[in-house]
Amino acid sequence: MKKIVAFGEPLLRLSTNLGERLYQTDQLHMHYGGAEANVGASLSGFGYDVHFVGKVPNNPLGQAYERHLHSFGIQTDYLLKGGERLGTYYLETGIGERSAQVTYDRKGSSFAQLSADEIHFAEILQGADLFHVSGITPALSESLQELTLQGLKVAKELGVTTSFDFNYRAKLWSLEEASAAIKPFLPYVDICSCGELDALNLLGIEEADDTLDHAGKLSFYYKKITEMYPNIKFLYSTFREVISASHNTLQGNLFLNGELYQSRVHDINQIVDRVGGGDAFASGILYGILEGHEPEQIVTFGTAASALKHTVHGDSNIFSEEDIQAFAKSAPGKIVR
Secondary structure (H helix, E strand, C coil), rough: CCCEEEEECCEEEECCCCCCCCCCCCCCEEEEEEHHHHHHHHHHCCCCEEEEEEEEEHHHHHHHHHHHHHHHCCCCCCCCCCCCCCCCEEEEECCCEEEEEEEEEECCCCCCCCCCHCCHHHHHHHCCCCEEECCCCCCCCCCHHHHHHHHHHHHHCCCCCEEEEECCCCCCCCCHHHHHHHHHHHHHHEECCCCCCHHHCCCCCCCCCCCCHHHHHHHHHHHHHHCCCCCCCCEEEEEEEEEEEEEEEEEEEEEEEEEEEEEECCECCCCCCCHHHEEEHHHHHHHHHCCCHHHHHHHHHHHHHEEEEEECCCCCCCHHHHHHHHHHCCCCCCECC
């Protein structure tokens, strides 16, 4: 069984009822998550030995979060206890033309105050097959920027495949701060989730020719990224059209060996919960890579996993590999040259 290590902030989400504003509601729904934990939950469901590295307060909320991880079969031997609070955010659920709105309440969380001497990646990553982290983690503190870089470096020294998701959040840091922090990570990354705006705004790549179609522009950016960082073997992202808060279309992209592979376009109407859709996509892509599947299979499976996640409440994907394969059967990938 392959060992996966995910490093990130444990989070509590408090969501409004559909059709209510945050300032008027007197009832909120609780869900536990966090980008890296969500990816780990899916990968655990696919049969991997997943270990989550983070920190929670030693109180009922921290205990509930650990229980959440255990419910998905995630190992918590590297989950530290201490600090004062669990990172929290509030989601005002969108509907129709009104977008969802996020309000963060995570400053001073146990994880954000994590110090470099509390985590020992040389021990944690022994025997690991994959190390996954996202750009949300280094956005929280300078210490976590150092730890993210340290984790990626140690992983490469130990021969562990590394996965990094840009996951830029404008409410956590500026483009300038994110660019300066993320660029040093990339020489140590094997698998990268990165979109067009990341290429333009965080990596400073010149804008693609306007005569190119959407896929052609993405191929242009991905070729530029692999020229800058030839160590990155896989690049992936999604094209999402937001028709309304409850109706989106979704298409997956995977770039490998100079070629862009795409899934079919999923028409996701009546979205139940969009949160975690990107993490479900990431976990599906990582699963296909770990299993050595063909590129068309990888992007088809990852996009199907994301589309299914939109149909259930909560941050984590609860669909099995068999569920997703059955859903994706009629969704062959295509290659765009």
